[in-house]
Ligand SMILES: NC(=O)C1=CN([C@@H]2O[C@H](COP(=O)(O)OP(=O)(O)OC[C@H]3O[C@@H](n4cnc5c(N)ncnc54)[C@H](O)[C@@H]3O)[C@@H](O)[C@H]2O)C=CC1
Ligand SMILES: CC(=O)C(=O)O
């Protein structure tokens with residue numbers, strides 16, 4: 001039995017109904033209607049949330065396109081958050097694709113067109129001297145988690161300018177639906193520094209700052225000013241960077257990670273979910289981790305983050321650090337990343353191969369280079385990961401070449417949304433006669449093959465950040481360490497039951513995501529204690545703090561403040 005919570009509010013009448021965090025619509029009780037002067041503003045029937053949900057389900061089922069479903073859910077969120085989250089939590093597998101990838105991608109592309117009412121903060125460059133004042137606009141709110149983007153690399157869809165706001169809103173919806181973080185703690189922010197997307201600039205409906213992106217020192221100074229203002233206003237907040245362009249993601253991570261409680265989801269959250277899923281895939285493959293060779297296609301934020309955490313995993317498994325690094329082959333637009341390549345970012349250079357490493361390989365078609373296919377032929381990877389945003393680059397030839405030398409190829413085309421995925425799971429399974437062990441970034445239906453149904457593991461950072469955030473908030477962890485991500489990966493792998501073994505099952509079902517997030521939160525808390533970030537606590541205390549932090553979407557009784 002849940003205890004009914006009582007909240008005090010100073011809002012009355014229409015203002016109370018118009019506040020999505022507090023609104024209960026016609027579920028306000030008779031006495032609340034009297035206290036808050038709601039009689040007459042609502043029809044006489046007093047309903048339960050269950051009855052309201054029936055109406056929501058009916059309305060949702062009337063929608064005929066995914067974009068309409070997205071708009072409907074966003075409108076519900078902007079009207080009655082408790083009801084929205086109840087609907088989400090009870091139907092997470094079906095609804096997550098509508099508020100998150102893949103449909104949020106379209107939501108970002110059409111953000112200005114479908115814009116209804118504001119949510120979160122838009123901090124535009126022309127207002128750069130007023131950031132503190134802008135943050136004051138939400139000073140009523142107890143902000144504990146911020147997701148911030150500048151909209152430059154939205155999923156695999158490139159620069160969406162202010163439309164990128166769909167991503168912080170979607171990510172924070174998952175913090176609540178999947179991780180149990182109270183919605184009142186969450187704040188989406190878009191840093192509007194312009195856009196280089198000409199279609200957006202030419203669109204009369206575009207709601208952003210109609211300017212090309214500011215760059216260089218001006219841009220960095222603006223982000224610095226934003227982070228400094230956040231620290232002043234909410235010194236203990238968790239700040240998640242999301243969908244920044246490659247040249248900024250790792251740079252800001254290094255710049256701020258010791259200054260406040262922050263992380264970059266595309267670099268670290270992605271690496272963490274990949275490591276968690278790889279741990280399960282390696283079990284299925286029957287080949288020990290120490291014996292795996294990995295080709296990562298897309299040497300960007302996600303790709304290099306994944307490689308670094310996987311190297312760490314191998315090292316923890318007993319492989320010599322240099323040897324572990326040598327097992328990774330990063331492919332970018334020019335083929336295999338080599339140390340002779342001009343213009344590598346430092347995080348790419350650390351993963352580059354030297355000519356000496358590859359002395360045994362026959363020369364490539366282009367002297368001094370190795371194409372993706374040539375690398376697959378020579379390196380004989382057991383694991384292939386795609387994070388390029390380029391659809392279909394895992395061709396039949398690539399997959400068949402890989403599968404010729406490995407019994408159970410582990411193939412993870414991880415780019416989002418669905419139309420940016422590097423390969424169709426059904427093709428990969430067909431090309432490998434059902435031998436491939438597959439993970440994708442966006443959801444795919446299970447694939448029928450040879451009389452069996454193969455589930456496709458949604459290897460998305462959404463399995464990690466809600467639980468990570470829950471652990472951080474529950475214990476008041478002040479910084480985010482690498483150890484916390486590794487603990488999250490291992491907790492994710494531990495939460496996987498593996499099914500009956502007839503087909504690869506790499507991740508627990510999304511329907512269990514709140515329990516998974518709880519387990520991740522506890523593991524993250526223990527890692528933070530181990531890393532000396534917070535005071536020691538026993539297991540029961542940690543679990544109790546995590547449970548006490550988890551918010552459930554149920555109506556509270558209100559009393560006047
Ligand atoms: N499944 C998940 O949880 C996540 C998936 N992703 C996906 O990964 C993709 C990349 O994200 P980031 O690494 O942040 O972007 P990024 O821009 O930092 O990196 C992408 C890299 O791919 C390279 N690339 C582009 N075309 C290529 C080609 N044909 N061959 C080889 N390399 C090529 C680019 O040069 C760049 O270095 C996006 O589509 C994103 O949706 C990102 C984060 C999480
Ligand atoms: C999932 C995610 O963070 C991305 O595709 O960017």
Ligand SMILES: [Mg+2]
Pocket residue numbers: 155242243265266
């Ligand atoms: Mg992202």
